[in-house]
Amino acid sequence: MSVPIGMRLRAAERRAQLLGVARRLFARDGYRGASMESIAEAAGVTKPVLYQHFSSKRALYDALLASELGKLTEELETAFSQAEGNEERLRRGFGAYVDFVDRNEDAFRLLFTEALGLDADFQEQVAEFRRWVAGRVAVIIAAEAGLAVPRARALAAAIVGMAEGAAGWWLDERRPLDAGELADELTGLAWKGFAHFPAGPREFPAGGATGTPQAPSPLESDVPADLP
Numbered sequence: 001m002s003v004p005i006g007m008r009l010r011a012a013e014r015r016a017q018l019l020g021v022a023r024r025l026f027a028r029d030g031y032r033g034a035s036m037e038s039i040a041e042a043a044g045v046t047k048p049v050l051y052q053h054f055s056s057k058r059a060l061y062d063a064l065l066a067s068e069l070g071k072l073t074e075e076l077e078t079a080f081s082q083a084e085g086n087e088e089r090l091r092r093g094f095g096a097y098v099d100f101v102d103r104n105e106d107a108f109r110l111l112f113t114e115a116l117g118l119d120a121d122f123q124e125q126v127a128e129f130r131r132w133v134a135g136r137v138a139v140i141i142a143a144e145a146g147l148a149v150p151r152a153r154a155l156a157a158a159i160v161g162m163a164e165g166a167a168g169w170w171l172d173e174r175r176p177l178d179a180g181e182l183a184d185e186l187t188g189l190a191w192k193g194f195a196h197f198p199a200g201p202r203e204f205p206a207g208g209a210t211g212t213p214q215a216p217s218p219l220e221s222d223v224p225a226d227l228p
Helices: 011-033 036-043 047-053 057-081 086-103 105-117 120-145 149-172 179-194
Strands: none
Touching (some): 011 036, 011 057, 036 047, 036 057, 057 120, 086 120, 105 120, 105 149, 120 149, 149 179
C-alpha cells in the first residue's frame, strides 16, 4: 500500500499500510536487521506513530505473522470448500497455496524462512498452521487409502513439507514453471502416491476409529460417513 508522506489515514488503513511496509523490510533485512526506525521511515511516519499501533518490534512481527497466516488459511479454506471430490480438493489446495506464494513472496519467506529462525512463539504460529493443513490432508488420505490415523497423519505431514520445499525451490529458481504447472505436478505426485494405497483392506473399522483426523463439514463432504 503506497501512501504519500504526511497523508492522514484512518487507524485501520494506517495499520494495514504499516504491516505492508514491515512485511517488505522484514523479508529483505530479516527480523534482526529491520528496525522500528527504518520501518517508520519507509512508511513515511514518525516512530511515535508506529508505536501507537505496535508497542514493539516483536508485537509488530507477531501481528504480521498472524495476518499473513490468516490470509493463507482463508484462501485454503475457500479452495477446499469449492471442491466436489478429494482429488479436486487436493488440486485446489495446492493451487491456492502456490498462488499465494506467487503473489506474496515476501510473506512466504517471512513465514517459512525468517520466522523459523526466531523464538519459540513465532515458530509455534507456523507449526500450528502446518498442523492445520496436515489435518485437512490427513482426512483426504484416510478417505481415499483407508489408512489408520498415524499413517495418514505421517503422509499428510510429508505432503505439507513437500509443498513448502517445492515452493521455496520455485522462488529461488525464479519460477521456472508456471504456478499452475507447479500445482499440477504437486497434485499428481501426492495423489498417485496414496490414492490407491494400500491394496489390502481398509485399516479402520466401519464404525470409525478413535483419533480419526477431524475436519469440519462441508470441507470434506465426500468423505465416508465413518470419518467425521
